[in-house]
Amino acid sequence: MTGRDHARVPTQLGSLLEVNGVSKRFAGIQALGGDDGLSFQIDRGSFVGLIGPNGAGKSTLFNLLTGVLPADAGTIVFEGNDITAASSHQRAEHGIGRTFQTPRTFESLTVLDNVVVGATSPGERLRSALGRKWRRHEAGLVEQARDILDQVGLADRASEPVGDLSGGELRMLGVARQLIRRPTLLLLDEPTAGVHPLLQDRLADLLAGLHRQGMTLVVVEHNLHFLLAIAEHILVLTQGRLLAEGPPSHIRGDPAVVSAYLGEDHAA
Numbered sequence: 001m002t003g004r005d006h007a008r009v010p011t012q013l014g015s016l017l018e019v020n021g022v023s024k025r026f027a028g029i030q031a032l033g034g035d036d037g038l039s040f041q042i043d044r045g046s047f048v049g050l051i052g053p054n055g056a057g058k059s060t061l062f063n064l065l066t067g068v069l070p071a072d073a074g075t076i077v078f079e080g081n082d083i084t085a086a087s088s089h090q091r092a093e094h095g096i097g098r099t100f101q102t103p104r105t106f107e108s109l110t111v112l113d114n115v116v117v118g119a120t121s122p123g124e125r126l127r128s129a130l131g132r133k134w135r136r137h138e139a140g141l142v143e144q145a146r147d148i149l150d151q152v153g154l155a156d157r158a159s160e161p162v163g164d165l166s167g168g169e170l171r172m173l174g175v176a177r178q179l180i181r182r183p184t185l186l187l188l189d190e191p192t193a194g195v196h197p198l199l200q201d202r203l204a205d206l207l208a209g210l211h212r213q214g215m216t217l218v219v220v221e222h223n224l225h226f227l228l229a230i231a232e233h234i235l236v237l238t239q240g241r242l243l244a245e246g247p248p249s250h251i252r253g254d255p256a257v258v259s260a261y262l263g264e265d266h267a268a
Contacts, residue, residue: 016044016185016216017065022074023240024060032057032064032240037074040235040242042185047211048218049231049248053261057240058220059101062187066098067091079184097183101190103170105162111173112158115145118177141180148176153202168195172203179210186210188219192226204230228252236261 018041023033032038038061042048050058063069065076067088075084083091105114119141149155152172157165165173171191178186188207192200200223208230211217221227228234228248236243236257243261244254251257 014044015041016046016079017042018075018077019065020075020077022061022064022071022076024057024064024069024072030240032060033074034241038240038242039074040245042216042218044184044216045211045214046216046218047207047230047232048216049227049234050218050220050237051222051224051227051234051251051261052237052243055239056237058237059189060240061237062098062189062220065091065187066096092181092183095182095184096187097178097181097185098187099171099174099178099189099191101193103167103174105170105173105177107162109162110159111154111162111165112142112145112149114162114173115148115176115180116141119145119180145176145180148179151179151206152176153199166194166196168199171195172199175203175206183215185216185218188217188221190220190222192221192223200226 020039021033021037022039023037024031038057050061052058060069064071067083067086067090071084075082077083078091078094078096081094083094086094106117109117146155146158149158152175154165154169154172154176157169162170162173171194175188175191191203195203204226207217207219211232217231219227219231228251231248233246234248234251235245236251236254238260244251244257246254
């Protein structure tokens, strides 16, 4: 691409997220965005895969979108609102959910309570959540949490301590903790890492179902066979820039992507 890196993820429902000229540097090193910054739009209802080699800027981008890090330049617009200066907590309240490469849980609570606390405390503040979660008007959250645990395959672990879960189950719990917040946009960072193949199949079905229901998904994933099979559009980052974008069939056959990242075994 020349000039400003720019891609638009197509759908029929209009823009949900607009990233305009965003850049980030660490200790003088450009981690995301070139001279003109990184720009793209994601439309409501899209299912987007974000791929690239290690160090491409994928997690940095997620951190900028969710307010974990401030952008050095550019703007981020969500549902028509400029959220560039909004805190992580405010962005969660706006409807942006995110899972992490390293699952985040409250180890002193059960699996079920972790999901309930996820609904009552978007900012991950345990003390405030515990003070609120059993109010009468929130009692229905328990049943919602049980339904979501069933969706992600953890219904039979609801009453167990989080410490009893495997690494893959912890990742599924992280997804559940976001789903109970009913986000408009869900960002998933390496959701299949350490997940048993049977749970991966359930995760693929879950994400496909959420997409059919209208949720907008952006998934960072090194398991390309998993991602290319379920995403409808792919963005490829390298060195903080957009290398390519398009449907999976296009990305598999793009010579620049194959050479820089995928390898011949992924070529169409």
